[in-house]
Amino acid sequence: xxxxxxxxxxxxxxxxxxxxxxxxxxxxxxxxxxxxxxxxxxxxxxxxxxxxxxxxxxxxxxxxxxxxxxxxxxxxxxxxxxxxxxxxxxxxxxxxxxxxxxxxxxxxxxxxxxxxxxxxxxxxxxxxxxxxxxxxxxxxxxxxxxxxxxxxxxxxxxxxxxxxxxxxxxxxxxxxxxxxxxxxxxxxxxxxxxxxxxxxxxxxxxxxxxxxxxxxxxxxxxxxxxxxxxxxxxxxxxxxxxxxxxxxxxxxxxxxxxxxxxxxxxxxxxxxxxxxxxxxxxxxxxxxxxxxxxxxxxxxxxxxxxxxxxxxxxxxxxxxxxxxxxxxxxxxxxxxxxxxxxxxxxxxxxxxxxxxxxxxxxxxxxxxxxxxxxxxxxxxxxxxxxxxxxxxxxxxxxxxxxxxxxxxxxxxxxxxxxxxxxxxxxxxxxxxxxxxxxxxxxxxxxxxxxxxxxxxxxxxxxxxxxxxxxxxxxxxxxxxxxxxxxxxxxxxxxxxxxxxxxxxxxxxxxxxxxxxxxxxxxxxxxxxxxxxxxxxxxxxxxxxxxxxxxxxxxxxxxxxxxxxxxxxxxxxxxxxxxxxxxxxxxxxxxxxxxxxxxxxxxxxxxxxxxxxxxxxxxxxxxxxxxxxxxxxxxxxxxxxxxxxxxxxxxxxxxxxxxxxxxxxxxxxxxxxxxxxxxxxxxxxxxxxxxxxxxxxxxxxxxxxxxxxxxxxxxxxxxxxxxxx
Ligand code: SF4
Numbered sequence: 145x146x147x148x149x150x151x152x153x154x155x156x157x158x159x160x161x162x163x164x165x166x167x168x169x170x171x172x173x174x175x176x177x178x179x180x181x182x183x184x185x186x187x188x189x190x191x192x193x194x195x196x197x198x199x200x201x202x203x204x205x206x207x208x209x210x211x212x213x214x215x216x217x218x219x220x221x222x223x224x225x226x227x228x229x230x231x232x233x234x235x236x237x238x239x240x241x242x243x244x245x246x247x248x249x250x251x252x253x254x255x256x257x258x259x260x261x262x263x264x265x266x267x268x269x270x271x272x273x274x275x276x277x278x279x280x281x282x283x284x285x286x287x288x289x290x291x292x293x294x295x296x297x298x299x300x301x302x303x304x305x306x307x308x309x310x311x312x313x314x315x316x317x318x319x320x321x322x323x324x325x326x327x328x329x330x331x332x333x334x335x336x337x338x339x340x341x342x343x344x345x346x347x348x349x350x351x352x353x354x355x356x357x358x359x360x361x362x363x364x365x366x367x368x369x370x371x372x373x374x375x376x377x378x379x380x381x382x383x384x385x386x387x388x389x390x391x392x393x394x395x396x397x398x399x400x401x402x403x404x405x406x407x408x409x410x411x412x413x414x415x416x417x418x419x420x421x422x423x424x425x426x427x428x429x430x431x432x433x434x435x436x437x438x439x440x441x442x443x444x445x446x447x448x449x450x451x452x453x454x455x456x457x458x459x460x461x462x463x464x465x466x467x468x469x470x471x472x473x474x475x476x477x478x479x480x481x482x483x484x485x486x487x488x489x490x491x492x493x494x495x496x497x498x499x500x501x502x503x504x505x506x507x508x509x510x511x512x513x514x515x516x517x518x519x520x521x522x523x524x525x526x527x528x529x530x531x532x533x534x535x536x537x538x539x540x541x542x543x544x545x546x547x548x549x550x551x552x553x554x555x556x557x558x559x560x561x562x563x564x565x566x567x568x569x570x571x572x573x574x575x576x577x578x579x580x581x582x583x584x585x586x587x588x589x590x591x592x593x594x595x596x597x598x599x600x601x602x603x604x605x606x607x608x609x610x611x612x613x614x615x616x617x618x619x620x621x622x623x624x625x626x627x628x629x630x631x632x633x634x635x636x637x638x639x640x641x642x643x644x645x646x647x648x649x650x651x652x653x654x655x656x657x658x659x660x661x662x663x664x665x666x667x668x669x670x671x672x673x674x675x676x677x678x679x680x681x682x683x684x685x686x687x688x689x690x691x692x693x694x695x696x697x698x699x700x701x702x703x704x705x706x707x708x709x710x711x712x713x714x715x716x717x718x719x720x721x722x723x724x725x726x727x728x729x730x731x732x733x734x735x736x737x738x739x740x741x742x743x744x745x746x747x748x749x750x751x752x753x754x755x756x757x758x759x760x761x762x763x764x765x766x767x768x769x770x771x772x773x774x775x776x777x778x779x780x781x782x783x784x785x786x787x788x789x790x791x792x793x794x795x796x797x798x799x800x801x802x803x804x805x806x807x808x809x810x811x812x813x814x815x816x817x818x819x820x821x822x823x824x825x826x827x828x829x830x831x832x833x834x835x836x837x838x839x840x841x842x843x844x845x846x847x848x849x850x851x852x853x854x855x856x857x858x859x860x861x862x863x864x865x866x867x868x
Pocket of ligand 1: 482490702
């Protein structure tokens with residue numbers, strides 16, 4: 145980062161601190177992956193309370209996202225809004241989280257009510273916070289209330305202290321505050337790696353799409369770095385609560401701190417996966433060289449890379465932003481794991497990047513990434529094929545605390561509105577928001593940090609902008625609903641799903657909104673044709689969301705599951721599931737907790753939490769069939785130019801799949817026929833999926849199903865009964 149922090153400045157920051165509340169506690173010793181205690185903090189009255197973890201919580205909700213959902217459920221009423229003091233931010237690592245022998249075990253799960261969806265949202269993030277929190281004696285941190293002034297929460301897991309401190313002088317932007325706090329709380333250079341900071345940024349407080357950054361100290365670079373909990377606007381909730389940062393400090397990370405029942409087995413599993421990563425990463429995914437960025441050219445080659453607000457899936461200039469170019473920018477030969485022991489090491493970084501715009505112009509900074517999603521969101525989807533711009537935007541999104549995916553998808557929508565004459569310079573305050581205009585895109589982001597101009601509209605996210613354009617400017621709501629790439633109020637992540645019916649469901653039939661971490665089925669469906677029937681697709685839309693939910697219960701990263709495959713994986717009966725790795729996870733869980741689940745019970749564990757989350761949505765007024773409607777842009781071509789860009793494919797499908805001869809029909813007629821067919825297909829898939837998931841035609845879990853799952857608590861049944 146731009147290290148301009150002097151000892152004098154740190155002293156000044158410290159001197160301005162006032163401790164509002166401090167308590168002492170006896171850090172719990174971990175037992176089979178659990179501390180069996182969680183920490184509750186209320187910022188309205190500065191209360192700090194230790195809660196016991198019950199056996200029911202462990203059996204039903206497991207940990208991580210499960211704990212977050214359970215605490216939030218108990219904290220909010222159906223009428224609670226994201227900015228009410230009752231809303232919570234819950235951070236939990238999960239029972240497997242924190243082990244150092246198996247790659248990808250340092251994740252934290254964050255749960256809150258979302259400013260953009262109005263319902264519950266969860267986000268999975270790296271960095272060291274979750275494991276250090278657990279080693280400090282807490283399976284979860286629950287923050288409720290709102291502080292009267294800017295505060296920092298500090299947990300010292302060695303001294304056994306928790307304090308809420310006034311923080312008047314610290315920066316808000318992440319790259320500054322993580323440096324300030326790491327410096328302030330560390331007693332030596334070596335001690336810095338024992339600190340993790342959660343922070344957000346100035347744009348998070350001026351928009352609804354704020355993110356949280358979770359830091360870890362990179363001792364080779366001698367700098368703190370960050371990973372992002374990006375989705376759903378939790379950074380906005382954080383700033384609304386007047387929190388500048390939450391800091392945890394724990395000295396003494398060791399491989400056995402989870403106190404697992406079978407450390408030897410965990411070590412064996414880890415060694416096996418380390419070897420696979422060592423042997424195959426370079427030929428399979430190159431995570432260690434370019435992170436997730438190798439997807440840029442793969443998506444472009446398969447016509448799946450979003451270009452100009454998801455209109456197209458390919459662009460001839462993609463080579464300018466592909467992984468070959470990115471490889472030249474990211475520093476090589478660095479072990480870039482975001483938690484100890486992750487040899488997959490995909491957390492790549494660009495060092496010494498000189499900023500060209502904004503308040504930090506001229507500063508040389510460290511950029512986390514760029515990841516595939518960011519390259520597509522603020523690059524190709526805006527028609528911008530300029531890597532320097534993407535890196536600059538990546539840095540500013542992180543430090544200002546906004547989600548690159550939501551920002552990119554929203555800006556792409558605004559650009560299409562501008563080019564369709566729904567917006568003009570008068571409305572945008574002079575910004576010429578045409579596709580490819582990188583200066584306008586960057587200025588919009590800087591405005592968001594300052595809380596000025598058109599960004600006040602842009603920062604609301606696609607759903608709220610659509611409503612405003614219809615109400616204030618008389619825009620055509622049908623067209624906006626077709627091209628506005630959001631579902632449930634969350635902006636789409638960066639894959640074209642038009643040619644994959646299963647992925648259309650994988651996006652729109654999610655619990656939190658269209659984020660690919662629930663189901664990514666495009667290759668299985670479209671490229672490899674492994675799930676041809678509705679039943680096959682529905683089975684995949686049952687299994688994969690459940691399986692992926694499990695990572696969020698454990699504190700695990702999904703990438704080491706299927707981004708690396710054993711040598712004989714293709715010869716197995718279900719290669720898409722990577723059966724050997726599924727078995728690793730079963731054994732990992734059993735070896736930590738002493739339980740004896742198998743791969744079927746693993747899915748049931750997720751199913752309980754997944755259905756509970758669906759019912760949570762229902763409690764908050766969502767979670768029904770109409771909330772699973774996708775925007776038509778994700779299903780088929782909205783405009784004539786889109787149809788023409790794939791005319792041969794669409795005409796051929798009309799003939800072979802729909803049974804209509806396209807000869808002699810106008811483009812508009814053909815678009816109408818295509819639309820009817822595709823929307824009918826989606827509806828049929830939706831019903832097949834609901835049936836497979838044990839839900840009614842309206843997408844409500846049946847009483848019988850939740851009874852079988854063992855989540856028929858009175859409060860859950862009460863919610864369901866109102867809707868069945
Ligand atoms: S694979 Fe990448 S994101 Fe996942 S834990 Fe490892 S370094 Fe972090």
